[in-house]
Amino acid sequence: MSSTALPIARTVRGAVSGLRSLRSLHSLWQRWFLWVLLAVLVVALLATVVWLAGRHEVEQVQTVLDRDTADAVSDLRSGLQRNAQSLRASQAVGLDRERWPVEAAALLREHREWLRLEWRDGALRTLAAVDTPYRRRVFEDASRGPEQPDVTLACAAARKTGAPAYSSSHYVPFTPSGGLEVMELCLPVEGGGYLVATYSLRDTLIELVAPTLTRGQEVAFTEADGTRLVAIGAARRVGTRVFTAQQLVDLPGATLMLRVDGWRAAPDLFPNLLTGLVTAISIALVSVLVLLARDTRRRLRAEHDLADALAFRKAMEDSVITGLRARDLQGRITYVNPAFCEMVGFSAEELMDHAGDVPYWPTELAQEYRLRQNQRMAGGVPPREGFESIFMHKEGRRFPVLIFEAPLINAQGAQTGWMSASIDLSEQRRIEELSRASQERLQASARLATVGEMASLLSHELTQPLAAIASYASGSLNLLRNAGGGSGGDHGEVAMAVRRIAEQADRAGQVIRSVHDFVRRRDRTREAVAPQALIEAVLPLVRLQARKLGVRVDVHFEERLPRVQCDRTLVEQVLLNLARNAMQAMDLPELSDRVLQLRVSHARAVGESSTALDKTDLRRWIEFSVADRGGGISEETSARLFTPFFTTRPDGMGLGLSLCRTVVEQHGGALAYEPNRPRGTVFRFTLPTA
Template sequence: MAIRIGGQAFLSLRSVWQRWFLWVLLALLVLALLGTVVWLAGRHEAEQVQAALDRDTADAAADLRAGLQRNVQGLHALATGGLDRARWNAESAALMRGHREWLRLEWRDGALRTLAAADTPYRITLFDEAGRQSAQADVSLACTSAHKLEGAAYSPSHYVALPESGGLEVMELCVPLEAGGYLIATYALRDMLIELVAPTLRRGQEVSLTEPDGTRLASVGTARRIGSRVFSTQQLIDLPGTALVLRVDGWRAAPDVFPNLLTALVTAISIALVSVLVLLARDTRRRLRAESDLADTLAFRKAMEDSVVTGLRARDLQGRITYVNPAFCEMVGFSAEELVAAGFGEAPYWPTELAHEYQKRQTLRLAGGLPPREGFESVFMRKNGTRFPVLIFEAPLINAHGVQTGWMSAFIDVSEQRRVEELSRASQERLQASARLATVGEMASLLSHELTQPLAAIASYATGSLNLLQGAEGENAEVAMAVRRIAEQADRAGQVIRSVHDFVRRRDRTREPVAPQALLDAVLPLVRLQARKLDVRVEMVLEDGLPPAQCDRTLVEQVLLNLARNAMQAMDMPELRERVLLLRVARAGSLRVEGAPADMRHWLLFTVADVGSGISDEVAKRLFTPFFTTRPDGMGLGLSLCRTVVEQHGGVLMYEPNRPRGTIFRFTLPMA
């Protein structure tokens, strides 16, 4: 029995060794084949690239010679029939417009004195009389060669400095005239490359003109890329009187694979591959018989796992995901391949803000920490970025030998349960808010009813006092002024109470045209009173020629007063040295605000700006929520009522940060 078991182990070990040997042999052959293919392909493509570059350079040199010859013919055509100053200005200007490579065209006599000249319209004027005297030697050399050759001749290139910085490499062309004298065209070598060399050659390559000794004169095209291979070729441009070299440098990355292999090498390697594959096929048939038995077992298990709605996930002892069922994939929105390929570290379904906490929990679990038997709650993130709560149950994953190989986790999506709980909670909050608003409405109606008579009495006493103080002088006049202000504020308080009463009862208010200046003047005394207490400087800016606003004057004044008070209270900070409250009214114009009318040309824009602490993101989410306030003595109804008043007028109330600090509140009202 022991001999049999030992023989089976020996045969199994021998089978494993043969299988690995065949795979290693196949891998070596494939690597040899690929290496040979890449080497041959790279060599072949490099030769092709160099050949193509040589052809392109030869074509470019031919184009350059042909272009220069055409230019000589154009100068001969200009001199046909004799030159005179009447023809010179028009024809030379037309010729310069058609030749961007020319910087200057000159008509000189036999002693090389300038009779007339035309500069290119595409550059600033480069040459003056002093500048041309410095190039006289090159011009003389070109014209001497032209006289000897009885045809066009070129001068060697020379450098011309630009007025501001840098300079140009130029070359002179001299064409003798039959009637005596010369036509001299000054070439810019770089512009000559741009105009006379095909643009397809400059795309992806660097084209340059050099002297025969290699000195670079001018270049155009693409600069060399780091890490690229250089392909270079040259063509001699032999011109009368001088010689230039056209050099083309092509930059190219590693050559692409080109499918052209030596037949004998491919055949030999293919025969070896087929031989190895035959041996592998024999081994594969034996393995297929064993895998067929496993397939039935796996299919049965997979059918069971796919039928459950609970998400399942298996991890090894290093924390890598080894298995997930379809329910888990559907839950998080990732495919099984994406989850398994995630490897060790942060899982793709972990929220970014909670990834560090989950990483610590996973490290604790891998260290042997046991999870609670009743499970625990967590938050996962779907592939589209949405979060959802899950209930997690984890247990050790034990193999057939009793050794723990990882962890098995079960997940239940509790988002629907949480949604029902949230709806119930929101309904309770809405009921409580409705009850509080109803109480506020009753209190407002009661206060408006109870305060009407005291305010009427205050107004009567103030009127009587004014009658007694009528015609008073000195200190009594100041008392009369104070009593008059008491009467005005009492009347204003009565109007506010009536407006609040009508607002709570949803009565239609009568709206009238009111000048923006009048709205600000009505609230300015109260604003300045509080501003003096808080050491706030009030600035008021009104655009010229503003039309009146069609509004409920009392309610809009309360909106302005409430926003101004909030702004001043936001600046009540000891460290704030300069406190400025800005009140501004202007036409809305082309303002685009969400919820506002499409055409803002018939609306006024009111602005209240402060330099306080600003509004945090947490406060901004609940800024207009009733009964929400950040002040201990606040009720949380001011901004909510302000927005309601503005929206009843058809406008919109908005806010934004005031740079560098503070907040800007704006609201719109229709023009009368």
């Protein structure tokens, strides 16, 4: 390596080393910055706590001083009121010039705060006066007269209100030096005159203010502007803090301020136990936080991993369509996923903490579910393959569910409740019902095909026997017509019977041909037939069955009915089938009034009948109705009434009403039914007019 490259390499290595040092310093600064900030915050917290504690102590001292001052003012007012009452009591038995000085001297001995008691007339001239025995005489009699303005104002106010009044305070000088601050109390005397008591403000403070207030405090009377009048108590010590409280002493005619100054040393660095305790805890907090730093980092990593796991589990629970529900050992719901809430229609807040009956239990099954839940809470083991149940949606509809339950086990291995997975079976049941209905339709179609083949075979095989019956009946009639013997009545009845045999044989042949053409889908020849003829054709067979069942047959025709365009044979079969069904519906032991009503009329409006016809086409339709007074048709039977092979009779085939509706619809009409009043059912069908 050349001599020039070595310095360059050293320079590069130095730059890289310096860059690494800068990065390590930056990382070290970031690491210790939060700890330094924490230490600063702890010191600030300690200083704040000490300051708040000192301030709290100051506020407590001031509060106590304010309370003591208020109590002192209260005591002062009470003492002044007692003094006024004592002065008023002295004149209760009247004032006597000889006796009054003795009574006044006794009052002055009881009240040290009084300097002098005077009895004055209405013009404020002194009639008698007594000075206190506890101090030398302060006043000269010559100076105590009507010319005193303070006493004059106080007595005028007392006379006006009829109550004691006070004068403003004034200063009385001594000779050669000194003086006193005094105040007069003027009390009006009944019959004229006044009693005047002179107060020494200093002695008033000493006697009437609580003695405990003056220990370590200075008590003073001041004017409203703050001018100090008198003061007593301890003097202020050097290095103490002054606490001041003032209260107004409002007297009748005079106003004074009671001021109390308290001396207290400044609070220490640790003024109370709370501050010292907080300081110790703060120091311990720093030590504990250092120890918890590593644990905090580990916890943060664990919380991050746990948050990822919870988010993953939440995503899985929200994506599944299975309803999940957790309950504790008391049966309260503690968790539901969105799929369960959507299944029952209730929100999670509406389901949480429900004990006992839950809102998605059907009312009629609540007792059964309650017993099952009690068994589960008592330790009953649910079946591993699950069990079916019924839930109720918030809207009221019921739906089947398949429930799988398993115990909830915590990290310590103890059971804390039960976890259930619910699967809505509504769609599965619907698909199964559609499959079953499809199978039934396929089976019905196969049976109809078989019936068609049977009908074709029967129509082919029965044609010849019926033709032979008709031929024999015609031959019998010819023989009876040519025979000459026998009774005329018997001969006629036999001929009538044979004629009926021939007619019914011919009718049976027509029915078979009609069925044959119906199955083969051949067009039948329709003709114009009177509605009365259709009814009269089936009446003999209807009346025959009616006599057996004890049914009365009523027939009603409207006037001027037009002819109908129809296949006569098939329509007669429809009428006969409906009449037979109606009579069989009345074959009940409890029915005594059995009436079959056959009615033919013009078609009515849609609102008056179940026949759905346009009002403009009513004139082109004739309505036939068959009414009975049986037990009616239930809702379950009504849903499948026209279904092929459905019947309520053990000997029925279930094809009658289905074929009747098919025949009527092939004619363009409609077959319907409605309840009869007061009981029974009415079947109506329409046919077009010719």
